[in-house]
Amino acid sequence: MIDLVSAIGYLSGIYFIQPNLDPATLIRTVSVIHILDALLCYVIATQGGRNRTIWTLAGLVLGVWAVGTLFLVVERGSGDPTNLES
Numbered sequence: 001m002i003d004l005v006s007a008i009g010y011l012s013g014i015y016f017i018q019p020n021l022d023p024a025t026l027i028r029t030v031s032v033i034h035i036l037d038a039l040l041c042y043v044i045a046t047q048g049g050r051n052r053t054i055w056t057l058a059g060l061v062l063g064v065w066a067v068g069t070l071f072l073v074v075e076r077g078s079g080d081p082t083n084l085e086s
Helices: 005-011 023-048 051-061 064-071
Strands: none
Touching: 005 023, 005 064, 023 064, 051 064
């Protein structure tokens, strides 16, 4: 059975980089990273015409997974996912 701290470490990706972090350092690091991911989601959602509040909250909760999803989502109003010019 995996404990909560290990789950947070692996789901955030921090344990793949530094598996020896103590729980306090891990939680602080993940918190800072998720806040930065939320800000990044806010900026990307604003530029892409998406709901800023939902994407900011997704970035705060899901971290890099929300940022990656936001990068993969087709830009609104483009119609053609292969069209790279907007």
